[in-house]
Amino acid sequence: MSRSWSRPIHALVGAATALAVLTACGxxxxxxxxxxxxxxxxxxxxxxxTKGSQEVVDSFNATHDTIKVKFEEIPSGGLGGYPxxxxxxxxxxxxxxxxxxxxxxxxxVSQGSLQDISSYLTDDxxxxxxxxxxxxxxxxxKNWAVPFDAxxxxxxxxxxxxxxxxxxxxxTWDDFRxxxxxxxxAAPKTRIATFFPDDPTFFQALAWQAGAQWFSAGKDAxxxxxxxxxxxxxxxxxxxxxxxxxxSTASSFSPxxxxxxxxxxxxxxxxxxxxxxxxxxxxxxxxxxWAAVPLPSWEADKPASGMVGGSTFxxxxxxxxxxxxxxxxxxxSTHQDAINARIGAxxxxxxxxxxxxxxxxxxxxxxxxxxxxxxxxxxxxxxxxIGPDWVWGPSPGATNSAxxxxxxxxVGGSSxxxxxxxxxxxxxxxxxxxxxxxxEEPS
Amino acid sequence: MSTPPTSGTRxxxxxxxxxxxxxxxxxLTPFFVLFTVAMIIPVCYALWLSLFTEKQSGLGxxxxxxxxxxxxxxxxxxxDQAFRDGFWVLLGYCAFYIPLMAGGAIVLALLLDxxxxxxxxxxxxxxxxxxxxxxxxxxLIWIYLYTPQLSPVVKAMESGGIGFDFxxxxxxxxxxxxxxxxxxxxxxxVIFYAALQAVDRSLLEAATVDGAxxxxxxxxxxxxxxRSSLVMVLLFTIIGSLQLFTEPLxxxxxxxxxxxxxxxxNMYAYSAAFERNxxxxxxxxxxxxxxxxxxxxFVVTRFTNNRKEARA
Numbered sequence: 001m002s003r004s005w006s007r008p009i010h011a012l013v014g015a016a017t018a019l020a021v022l023t024a025c026g027x028x029x030x031x032x033x034x035x036x037x038x039x040x041x042x043x044x045x046x047x048x049x050t051k052g053s054q055e056v057v058d059s060f061n062a063t064h065d066t067i068k069v070k071f072e073e074i075p076s077g078g079l080g081g082y083p084x085x086x087x088x089x090x091x092x093x094x095x096x097x098x099x100x101x102x103x104x105x106x107x108x109v110s111q112g113s114l115q116d117i118s119s120y121l122t123d124d125x126x127x128x129x130x131x132x133x134x135x136x137x138x139x140x141x142k143n144w145a146v147p148f149d150a151x152x153x154x155x156x157x158x159x160x161x162x163x164x165x166x167x168x169x170x171x172t173w174d175d176f177r178x179x180x181x182x183x184x185x186a187a188p189k190t191r192i193a194t195f196f197p198d199d200p201t202f203f204q205a206l207a208w209q210a211g212a213q214w215f216s217a218g219k220d221a222x223x224x225x226x227x228x229x230x231x232x233x234x235x236x237x238x239x240x241x242x243x244x245x246x247x248s249t250a251s252s253f254s255p256x257x258x259x260x261x262x263x264x265x266x267x268x269x270x271x272x273x274x275x276x277x278x279x280x281x282x283x284x285x286x287x288x289x290w291a292a293v294p295l296p297s298w299e300a301d302k303p304a305s306g307m308v309g310g311s312t313f314x315x316x317x318x319x320x321x322x323x324x325x326x327x328x329x330x331x332x333s334t335h336q337d338a339i340n341a342r343i344g345a346x347x348x349x350x351x352x353x354x355x356x357x358x359x360x361x362x363x364x365x366x367x368x369x370x371x372x373x374x375x376x377x378x379x380x381x382x383x384x385x386i387g388p389d390w391v392w393g394p395s396p397g398a399t400n401s402a403x404x405x406x407x408x409x410x411v412g413g414s415s416x417x418x419x420x421x422x423x424x425x426x427x428x429x430x431x432x433x434x435x436x437x438x439x440e441e442p443s
Numbered sequence: 444m445s446t447p448p449t450s451g452t453r454x455x456x457x458x459x460x461x462x463x464x465x466x467x468x469x470x471l472t473p474f475f476v477l478f479t480v481a482m483i484i485p486v487c488y489a490l491w492l493s494l495f496t497e498k499q500s501g502l503g504x505x506x507x508x509x510x511x512x513x514x515x516x517x518x519x520x521x522x523d524q525a526f527r528d529g530f531w532v533l534l535g536y537c538a539f540y541i542p543l544m545a546g547g548a549i550v551l552a553l554l555l556d557x558x559x560x561x562x563x564x565x566x567x568x569x570x571x572x573x574x575x576x577x578x579x580x581x582x583l584i585w586i587y588l589y590t591p592q593l594s595p596v597v598k599a600m601e602s603g604g605i606g607f608d609f610x611x612x613x614x615x616x617x618x619x620x621x622x623x624x625x626x627x628x629x630x631x632x633v634i635f636y637a638a639l640q641a642v643d644r645s646l647l648e649a650a651t652v653d654g655a656x657x658x659x660x661x662x663x664x665x666x667x668x669x670r671s672s673l674v675m676v677l678l679f680t681i682i683g684s685l686q687l688f689t690e691p692l693x694x695x696x697x698x699x700x701x702x703x704x705x706x707x708x709n710m711y712a713y714s715a716a717f718e719r720n721x722x723x724x725x726x727x728x729x730x731x732x733x734x735x736x737x738x739x740x741f742v743v744t745r746f747t748n749n750r751k752e753a754r755a
Contacts, residue, residue: 079696083717090722110499111720112506140504198696220501256590265592394503397719405703412701414612431719434519435507436498 038065042324045069047085048099049076050148050311050350051277052342056332059341067324070095077101078199089113089316096319097329100145101309102136103201103392103400108314109144110394110435115315118143120326128334132386133353137312140217144314146329147353151272151310152295152382153205155193156279158267159291159371161186169293173237176296180246183267191248191260193268195238197411198251200403200424201308202270206238207231207421208306208390210298215393221438224393226425227418233298235417242411249411258282270295272308273379277349280369288371294382303385310353336360351379395431402427486733493517493726516727520711526728529708530735532616536707537684540620544680545673547628552635553661567636570629578626582693585622610700615691618700622690627683631676638669674747678740685736688713708732 036042046057046069057071072095075081082104088094089111100108108114121143126134133147155170162169165186170176180192196202204214212230216223241247248266250257260266261283269279279290297303313329315322332338334354342348343364352361362376393399406420415423432439457465493516497507520526555566573581588594589609600607609618642665650660666673688709695702695710704718705711708728716725 086717086720107720110503110507111497140502142504217502222502254590255587256593259593394499395719401704401714401718405705408695408701408703409612412608412611414701434721435503436500437503438501 036066036324041066041068042321043068043070044097044321044325044328045095046071046097046099046325046328047074047081047095048311049074049081050099051348052346053099055341055345056338059337060328060331063337067328069328077104085316086111086113089318092318094316094318096315096321096325098314098316099148099311100314101311102133102151102307103204103309103396105137105145105312105314106139106392106394107396109139110437113317114144115317115319115322116142116144117146117315117322117326120323121146125330128354128356130353130355130383132388133310133312135388136390136392145312146314146326146333148311148313148333149274149350150353150383150386151274151307152305152351152379152386153209153270153272153308154275154292154305154378154382155295156269156271156275156290156292157192158264158286158289160289161190161264161267170296172300173296173298177237177241177246180241184246187265190265190267192246193270194248194250194252194257194260194266195242195411196252197249197407198254198404200400200407202252203234203238203403203407203417205272205306205308206270207234208387209295209304210234211304211387213389213391214399215391216389217391218440221440222393222432223440224425224429224432226399226421226428231421232418235421239410239417242417261286272310273351273375273383274309274349276370276375277347277365280349281347284369287369290370291373292370292375292378294378294385303382304387305382305385306390307386311350333357340364349375351376351383355380393428393432394437395428395435398431399424399428489726489729492722493730494723496723497721512723516723517731519724520728520731523711525703525705526708526711529705529711532707533684533687535616536620536687537681539616540623540684541677541680543620543624544627544631545676547624548631548635548676549666549673551628551632552639553665555632555636556639556665557657567633570632572629573625574627574630576626578689579693581622581626582690585618585625585690586694589618610694612701615694615700615702615706619687619690619694619702623687627680631680634672634676635669638672639665642668670747674743678743681739681743682736685709685732685739708735 041064044067046053048071053073054071057069060067060069074084077100085094085098085100085108089108094113098108098114105114126143129147130150133150134143137143137145137147157169161167161183165182167179167182167186168175170179176192183190183192207214207226207230210230210233212226212228212234214224214226214231238247242249248257248260250260250266257266261269261279262285264286269275271279276292280287294303295305313332315325315329319325332342333352334357336357339352339357339360343350343361349365350361352358358376358380362374365376367373367375403420403424406415406423407417409415410417410420429439429441494511494513495509496512496516498510499505499507551570555563576584588596591597591608597607597609608614646664646668647660650664655663686709687707691702691706692710692713694700695704695706704714709732712725712728712732715721715728
C-alpha cells in the first residue's frame with residue numbers, strides 16, 4: 001500500500017509547490033511610484049466591456065506619458081463579467097481599474113473587493129458630477145467609484161407607426177395602456193413595447209420611477225422593502241398589461257426580441273440613454289423612423305425616471321496604483337477627449353454623469369437614426385428627474401436571481417408580479433441575515 | 444544515473460523487473476500528475492472551502508471576514524428548498540430521459556445491425572452528427588426552434604392545431620430532454636452498434652437454422668450479449684444527468700423560460716458561487732452532488748455485477 005501511494009504523494013507535493021510558486025509570482029507587489037516618470041511610466045490595468053473603451057484607452061495613451069493603460073475587454077456583467085471580476089479579486093490578480101454598474105457596486109464593496117477612494121474625490125471633483133450619481137457611488141459615507149454615466153429610462157418608439165395610425169404619444173402610464181391597446185387594434189400582431197423578464201433591473205427601474213425605495217442604509221442596519229405601495233402599484237399595473245397581452249414578453253436582446261424589431265411587430269422600447277446607440281445598431285435599416293420621449297409618468301405634471309444600469313469605475317482591492325487608476329478614471333469621465341473618443345468612434349450613446357461633458361457627447365453622437373432629434377437634450381431633462389433616493393442593496397445577486405426566476409414564471413403565467421416582489425423580498429432578507437448583516441423589517 | 448554505464452553491462456545495471464517498474468512508473472507519471480492537479484487538489488480545495496463562510500457586520504461596507512462554519516454550509520444547502528427541489532427535477536428528468544435514451548438507442552442500434560450494409564454508414568453518420576455539436580450550441584439552436592414567432596417548428600405545430608409552449612413550467616422538462624436526446628442518442632447508438640458487431644455471427648446463424656425469427660434473435664441473443672455496453676451507457680447517462688447544467692442554463696439566460704437559476708443542483712452551485720458570491724455554500728453543494736453521483740455509480744455497478752455473478 002505504502003509503495004503504491006508514494007508516487008502520487010510525491011506528485012501532489014510537487015504540484016502544490018508549483019502552484020504556490022505561480023501564485024507568488026502573480027501577486028508580486030509593484031514598487032513603482034504612483035505616477036511614474038516619462039521614462040518609466042506606471043501601467044494601470046483596466047477591465048471593461050462598455051462600447052468605445054478601447055478607443056478611450058488609445059486616446060489616453062496617446063496623450064499621457066507618466067501613466068499608461070493596459071486594457072482588456074471582458075464579457076458584459078450579466079454574461080460572466082462579474083464572476084470573472086469576483087474570481088480575479090479572490091485570486092489576487094484583479095486589474096487596477098474595473099468597470100462596474102451601479103446595481104453591482106454595493107455587492108463588490110460588501111465583499112471587500114474595492115478600495116475606498118474618498119481621499120482622491122475632493123469636493124471640487126464631486127461637483128463635476130450629477131449629485132444622484134455621486135450619491136449612488138457613496139456607501140457608508142465613503143466614495144467607492146468614479147461615476148461614468150447616468151442611465152435614465154426613456155421611451156423609444158417608431159414615429160412612422162404612431163403617425164400612420166394616429167396614436168397619441170403616452171405622457172402617463174394610463175395613456176400608455178390606452179396607446180398599447182391602440183397599437184394592438186391597429187395591427188393585431190404588433191405590441192407597443194416589451195416587458196423584459198430576464199432583466200430584473202428593468203422592473204426595478206420602473207419601481208424606482210414610481211417612487212419605491214427598496215433599500216436604505218440605517219445607522220447600523222439595512223431597511224429592505226420591495227413591497228411598498230409604489231412597487232405594488234407598478235407590479236399590478238404591469239401584471240395587467242401582461243395578462244391582457246398588451247406588451248410582448250421576449251427577453252432583452254434575444255433573437256425573438258430583435259426579430260420582432262426587424263419585422264416591425266414591436267414598435268417601442270423602454271430603454272435607457274445608452275440604448276439609443278444599441279437600438280441603432282440592431283435595426284440600422286429603420287434609420288429615421290425612430291424617436292424618443294420621456295418615460296410615461298404616474299402623474300402628468302410629475303415627470304420621473306429610474307435608471308437601467310449605468311457604469312462606474314472602481315479601484316480593485318489588489319491595486320497598488322490607486323492614485324494613477326483614479327486619475328485615469330476621472331479623465332475618462334470628465335475630459336472631453338475621452339468623451340469624444342468613446343462616443344465619436346463607437347455607437348455609444350451614454351449620457352455622461354458629468355454635465356459639462358454632455359455638450360461634447362451631444363456633438364459627437366450621430367442622431368440621424370432618430371431623424372436628427374436632440375437626444376441629449378431629452379436625456380438631460382429626463383436625467384434630472386431620476387429619483388434621488390434609490391439605493392442598491394448589498395446583495396443584488398440574491399435579490400436579482402430570486403426576482404429573475406419569478407419574472408420567468410410571471411410571463412409563463414404561473415406566478416404574478418405582486419408575488420414576485422414578495423419572493424424577492426424574502427430571498428433578500430434571508431441572504432442578508434445569512435451574511436451576518438442586520439436587517440430592519442418594514443413596520 | 445549521472446555516470447555513463449560501462450560497456451558490457453546493462454544500462455544502470457538494473458534487473459529486468461526493476462526496469463519494467465521504472466518504465467511503468469514513467470508512463471504513469473503524467474496520469475498521476477494530471478489526476479492530482481485536475482482532480483485531487485480541486486476536490487480537497489472544495490472540501491476545505493465548504494467548511495468556511497464569510498460573515499459581514501453592520502452595513503457590510505467594511506468587507507467580509509472568513510469564519511470556520513463546520514458543517515453549516517451543508518446544513519444550509521440541505522435546508523434550502525431550492526437545492527432539494529433540484530434533485531426532484533433531476534429525478535423527473537431521469538425518469539423521462541433514461542428510458543427514452545436507452546430504449547431508443549437499442550432499437551436504433553438493432554435496426555442498424557439488420558439494415559443493408561450500404562445504408563448503415565449513412566445512418567451511423569446521421570445519428571452521430573448531432574453529438575459533434577457542443578451542448579452550448581445545441582441549446583442555442585433549440586432555443587431558436589422553440590421560440591414562438593421565430594421557429595418553423597412551432598409554426599408548423601400551430602398550423603397543425605398543436606399549441607405547446609416549450610418555455611412554460613410544464614414545457615421545460617420535455618424541452619430539455621429533447622435537446623439531450625438529440626445530442627446523445629447517436630453516441631449511444633454507436634456504442635451499442637459496435638457491441639452488436641462483435642456478436643459472433645455463427646451464433647446468429649445457428650439461431651436462424653433453429654428457426655428463430657428476428658425478434659427472437661434480438662431479445663434472446665443480441666441483447667444479453669451486449670449487456671456490459673448497456674450497463675456502461677446507463678452509468679454514463681445517470682452521471683451525465685446529475686451534471687445537467689449547460690442546456691438549462693442557456694434556457695434560463697436566453698429565453699425568459701420557466702427554468703430558474705437553481706433548476707438543477709449544479710445550477711444551484713453555480714448560482715451560489717457566481718450570483719450570490721457564496722463560495723462556501725457552492726462548495727458544499729458540489730460535494731453533496733459528488734456524493735450522490737458516487738453513491739449512484741456504486742449502486743448501478745454493484746447491482747449489475749451481482750446479476751452477472753448470479754448468471755454465471
